Each structure stands twice: as C-alpha cells, then as structure tokens.
Amino acid sequence: xxxxxxxxxxxxxxxxxxxxxxxxxxxxxxxxxxxxxxxxxxxxxxxxxxxxxxxxxxxxxxxxxxxxxxxxxxxxxxxxxxxxxxxxxxxxxxxxxxxxxxxxxxxxxxxxxxxxxxxxxxxxxxxxxxxxxxxxxxxxxxxxxxxxxxxxxxxxxxxxxxxxxxxxxxxxxxxxxxxxxxxxxxxxxxxxxxxxxxxxxxxxxxxxxxxxxxxxxxxxxxxxxxxxxxxxxxxxxxxxxxxxxxxxxxxxxxxxxxxxxxxx
Amino acid sequence: xxxxxxxxxxxxxxxxxxxxxxxxxxxxxxxxxxxxxxxxxxxxxxxxxxxxxxxxxxxxxxxxxxxxxxxxxxxxxxxxxxxxxxxxxxxxxxxxxxxxxxxxxxxxxxxxxxxxxxxxxxxxxxxxxxxxxxxxxxxxxxxxxxxxxxxxxxxxxxxxxxxxxxxxxxxxxxxxxxxxxxxxxxxxxxxxxxxxxxxxxxxxxxxxxxxxxxxxxxxxxxxxxxxxxxxxxxxxxxxxxxxxxxxxxxxxx
Ligand SMILES: Nc1ncnc2c1ncn2[C@@H]1O[C@H](COP(=O)(O)OP(=O)(O)OP(=O)(O)O)[C@@H](O)[C@H]1O
Ligand SMILES: [Mg+2]
Numbered sequence: 001x002x003x004x005x006x007x008x009x010x011x012x013x014x015x016x017x018x019x020x021x022x023x024x025x026x027x028x029x030x031x032x033x034x035x036x037x038x039x040x041x042x043x044x045x046x047x048x049x050x051x052x053x054x055x056x057x058x059x060x061x062x063x064x065x066x067x068x069x070x071x072x073x074x075x076x077x078x079x080x081x082x083x084x085x086x087x088x089x090x091x092x093x094x095x096x097x098x099x100x101x102x103x104x105x106x107x108x109x110x111x112x113x114x115x116x117x118x119x120x121x122x123x124x125x126x127x128x129x130x131x132x133x134x135x136x137x138x139x140x141x142x143x144x145x146x147x148x149x150x151x152x153x154x155x156x157x158x159x160x161x162x163x164x165x166x167x168x169x170x171x172x173x174x175x176x177x178x179x180x181x182x183x184x185x186x187x188x189x190x191x192x193x194x195x196x197x198x199x200x201x202x203x204x205x206x207x208x209x210x211x212x213x214x215x216x217x218x219x220x221x222x223x224x225x226x227x228x229x230x231x232x233x234x235x236x237x238x239x240x241x242x243x244x245x246x247x248x249x250x251x252x253x254x255x256x257x258x259x260x261x262x263x264x
Numbered sequence: 265x266x267x268x269x270x271x272x273x274x275x276x277x278x279x280x281x282x283x284x285x286x287x288x289x290x291x292x293x294x295x296x297x298x299x300x301x302x303x304x305x306x307x308x309x310x311x312x313x314x315x316x317x318x319x320x321x322x323x324x325x326x327x328x329x330x331x332x333x334x335x336x337x338x339x340x341x342x343x344x345x346x347x348x349x350x351x352x353x354x355x356x357x358x359x360x361x362x363x364x365x366x367x368x369x370x371x372x373x374x375x376x377x378x379x380x381x382x383x384x385x386x387x388x389x390x391x392x393x394x395x396x397x398x399x400x401x402x403x404x405x406x407x408x409x410x411x412x413x414x415x416x417x418x419x420x421x422x423x424x425x426x427x428x429x430x431x432x433x434x435x436x437x438x439x440x441x442x443x444x445x446x447x448x449x450x451x452x453x454x455x456x457x458x459x460x461x462x463x464x465x466x467x468x469x470x471x472x473x474x475x476x477x478x479x480x481x482x483x484x485x486x487x488x489x490x491x492x493x494x495x496x497x498x499x500x501x502x503x504x505x506x507x508x509x510x511x512x513x514x515x516x517x
Contacts, residue, residue, distance in 0.1 A: 143355065143357060143359045144359065144361065146322055146355075146359070147355065147359035147360075147361070148361075149322070149344075149345075149348065150320055150322060150348055150351075150352075150353045151348065151349075151372070151373035151377065151421070151422070151425060152345050152346070152348040152349035152373055152377040152425060153345070153372070153373060153376060153377055154345050157376050157377070161372060161376060162361055162372075165363050166361075166362065166363050169363065
C-alpha cells in the first residue's frame with residue numbers, strides 16, 4: 001500500500017521538478033542550522049507563554065468555579081472572557097495586538113513584537129486551558145471539599161490542598177495536548193514581524209527559490225513535538241492503569257510539593 | 265434533660281430544615297451533656313445525616329438555634345471555619361484525601377488550620393495512629409488500606425483536631441461485616457475516654473451497648489428518647505415499636 005503510493009509519487013511527471021525544489025540535499029544542510037537557530041525564538045515564546053498560561057488559566061478556572069451569588073460578577077467576567085477568546089480566530093488576536101496596540105503609540109507601551117506575541121498566545125490559550133482545569137476541578141467529588149471544610153479548612157485552603165492537587169493531576173495529559181498545539185501555533189506570530197523559525201524559513205526559501213528549507217523546519221517540529229505526544233500518551237495510559245489497578249501509588253508526589261507550575 | 269443549661273456540650277432548639285418542598289427536620293430539640301454518647305436511630309430518610317450535617321454547619325438551617333458550650337453557632341456572622349474546628353465529623357464514605365498518605369491526611373488540618381508545625385502535628389498524629397492500631401500505615405495511601413482501616417484513619421483525622429464534639433454518620437455502613445467490629449471498637453474506646461458523640465447508626469446492638477441515650481427520629485422530630493434499655497425493651501411510642509420490630513425481622517438486632 002505504502003510502496004504503491006511511493007511508486008505513484010516517484011514516477012509522476014512532476015517528480016524531477018519536485019525533487020529539485022523540495023528535496024535539495026545541499027540546501028537542506030545549509031538551511032538546517034539557520035532554522036534551528038531561529039527555532040530558539042519559538043522555544044522561548046513557548047516556554048514563557050506556557051508558564052503564564054498555566055497561571056492565568058488556573059485563575060480563570062478558579063474564578064468560574066466560585067459558588068454563590070456573591071461571586072456572580074467574577075464568574076460572569078471569567079465566562080465571557082473564555083467564550084470570547086475561544087471564539088476569536090487566533091490569527092486575528094495576534095494581528096490586533098501585534099499591529100494594533102503599537103500603532104496607538106502610547107507612552108511606555110512596548111513595541112517589541114515578541115512581547116505582543118507572548119501576550120496574544122497567553123490570552124488565547126488561557127481560555128482553552130482554563131476549560132481543561134475546570135473539567136478537572138469538577139471531576140473531584142464534592143464530598144472531598146465537604147471533608148476538607150468539615151475539618152475547618154477555609155474554602156481557599158480546601159481548594160488549594162484538596163481539590164486542586166487532585167484536579168491538576170487528572171488533567172496533565174489534556175494540558176500537554178494543548179501545549180502541543182501551542183508549540184505549533186508559535187509560528188503564527190511570524191505574521192507580526194517577529195523573526196522566528198517560520199519567518200526565517202520564508203526568507204531562505206525566497207533567497208534560493210527553493211522550498212527545501214520548509215522540510216528542515218518541518219523536521220525540527222517533528223523532533224520536538226512527537227516526544228511530547230508520546231509523553232502525553234504514556235501519562236494517559238498510566239493514569240488509566242492507576243484507576244483500574246490501583247498501582248503507581250508510590251510515585252504520587254507529596255501534597256504541597258507540586259504546585260500547578262510544577263505540574264508541567 | 266441530662267445536662268445543665270450552661271454545661272450543655274450541644275443544645276439544639278427548634279431546628280427546622282427542608283430541601284425544597286421536603287421538610288426533613290421539623291423542630292428538633294436536643295440537649296447533649298459533656299461525655300454523653302447519643303445514638304440517633306430512625307428509618308432511612310428520617311433525617312439523621314441531615315441533622316449531623318446541620319450541626320457541623322455543612323447544611324444551612326431554616327430556623328432554630330444550635331449552641332455549643334454556650335456559644336450560638338447558628339448566629340449571623342459567625343465564622344464557620346472556627347466552629348468546624350471544634351466539631352469533628354466522620355462520614356459513611358470515609359472521604360479520605362486520595363492524593364495524600366495517611367499521615368498527611370491526618371496532619372493537614374492541624375497544620376493548616378491550627379498552625380501546628382509539621383513535627384508537632386506528625387508526632388501527635390503518630391500517637392493517635394498508634395493508639396488505633398494504624399502505626400504501620402502512616403506512609404500508605406488510602407487506596408492501599410482496607411475499608412475498616414480507612415474508616416479508622418478518617419476517625420483519627422477528625423480526632424487530630426481535638427474536637428469538643430464528634431459526629432459519626434453511619435461509619436460502619438459501607439464496611440464488610442468482618443470489618444465492622446474494628447471500627448466499633450475504636451468508637452467504644454472513644455466513649456470510654458469521655459468523648460462527647462452523636463452517632464447515627466443502623467447497628468442497634470451497638471447503639472444499645474454504647475449509647476448513654478438513644479433518640480428515635482421520625483417525621484422530622486425526635487419522637488422518643490431515653491436510655492437504651494428503655495428504648496429497646498419498652499418503647500413507649502407505637503412508631504418506635506414498629507421501627508424496632510422491622511429491624512428485628514431483618515435480623516439486625
Ligand atoms: N442535599 C439534599 N438535597 C435534597 N434532598 C436531600 C438532600 N440531602 C438529603 N435529602 C433528603 O432528605 C431526607 C433525609 O435524608 P438523610 O440523609 O438525612 O436521611 P438519613 O436518616 O440519614 O437516612 P439514611 O439512614 O438512609 O442515611 C431524604 O429524603 C433525602 O432524600
Ligand atoms: Mg444518612
């Protein structure tokens with residue numbers, strides 16, 4: 001099946017042209033170090049945004065799970081936020097922040113596209129991540145909170161020491177899933193003039209009239225993303241085994257040792 | 265009643281509680297003296313759990329007053345966390361924290377609520393675990409333990425806060441028969457040690473054994489109460505007799 005497909009492709013009339021403009025070995029080796037160098041920008045983008053997203057997403061999720069009429073305004077605010085940022089196309093938000101805000105020329109507001117890239121990715125992904133957290137919080141049985149409160153723990157302490165540690169542990173695999181998406185979406189910010197891996201690739205392509213640099217970039221993403229996907233799968237499987245077989249207890253961390261930031 | 269007005273460990277006056285249309289508690293009056301052990305009996309749905317949850321302020325009440333050692337805990341503006349520290353409650357379903365080992369389950373509240381140091385909290389917790397035959401389980405996670413062990417840990421967790429009053433809600437109902445005795449023995453020991461307790465239970469033999477007073481809940485009220493010998497041998501109310509007869513038929517007395 002695969003062989004047949006390969007044969008069809010290789011014997012196609014456009015193959016020699018394709019080979020020359022997409023699979024140029026010399027160009028590949030020339031492009032790779034440059035691409036990798038700029039990929040570092042994406043890695044920084046990813047790492048900084050990720051930390052901010054984990055924190056902001058958790059804040060949103062906690063706001064949305066506050067009970068009672070007193071917290072209604074906060075709940076509403078968080079809900080509207082999540083709805084809006086999940087509805088907007090990511091590229092649009094990146095454009096508006098990356099071009100729009102610097103164009104206002106407000107004193108003291110940074111013009112660096114890197115800053116606006118981080119802000120845009122954080123705003124966008126926090127909305128998704130807060131939903132993941134919220135599902136985790138809701139999956140912890142209310143009797144757990146009741147038990148915590150009955151011991152005299154405050155609502156906040158119950159959340160901090162009893163509900164959140166259980167919730168976060170359960171949602172680590174879906175969180176990792178979102179971060180695979182984030183990793184790839186870092187290339188979107190090339191559109192606001194940040195020279196990162198995708199922009200660099202475009203430059204190389206234009207200079208050589210050859211698409212091979214894209215192959216190098218694709219490879220870099222595969223090398224980084226696939227292990228993350230494997231890790232996610234492994235964690236999911238382990239979580240399932242733990243629920244079914246009751247194993248792996250020894251590897252559970254101590255309470256308080258692992259905050260949200262440490263969960264990643 | 266048994267306790268004097270000021271010395272009452274717990275006093276409940278005219279407590280009403282409904283869920284929507286359903287009136288579960290319809291004017292409960294109860295006074296519990298220090299060191300008393302009260303057994304709450306009554307049919308399923310008669311409101312035993314609801315009463316205990318109201319005392320622990322887990323459920324807001326509709327009307328009435330609850331006073332603990334002279335302090336009205338149902339007063340407006342009272343800090344519920346401060347009250348709950350003084351009242352331990354143990355649930356039918358244990359409700360241990362599954363992500364913490366036994367010692368952390370027991371020391372969480374003393375450390376975070378009472379501000380004890382880890383060393384002090386663990387020393388006290390280990391002493392309690394030792395006393396209830398759980399010394400070698402301190403570092404285990406709850407899902408490693410048998411139901412009886414889990415329930416004993418839950419009791420130890422409540423005791424670690426040194427409550428003035430302990431509420432036990434059918435703590436043996438979720439256990440296999442052969443595990444019931446170990447938990448009942450713990451409660452016996454607590455009673456012997458003078459702990460003031462309110463125990464909702466279907467174990468009539470146990471209630472007869474341990475309670476200083478038995479209260480029969482029916483129709484949202486305490487229909488009849490008295491020493492176990494009287495309630496179980498010579499109940500005055502027809503409803504109480506009916507209830508006990510059903511229990512005897514079911515072979516639970
Ligand atoms: N949170 C709730 N919302 C609505 N109804 C409730 C709630 N909790 C209890 N009830 C109802 O109140 C009544 C009394 O319940 P409760 O659990 O106090 O009875 P119980 O005496 O403890 O019964 P059991 O012996 O089965 O444990 C039941 O009809 C129950 O369905
Ligand atoms: Mg009950």
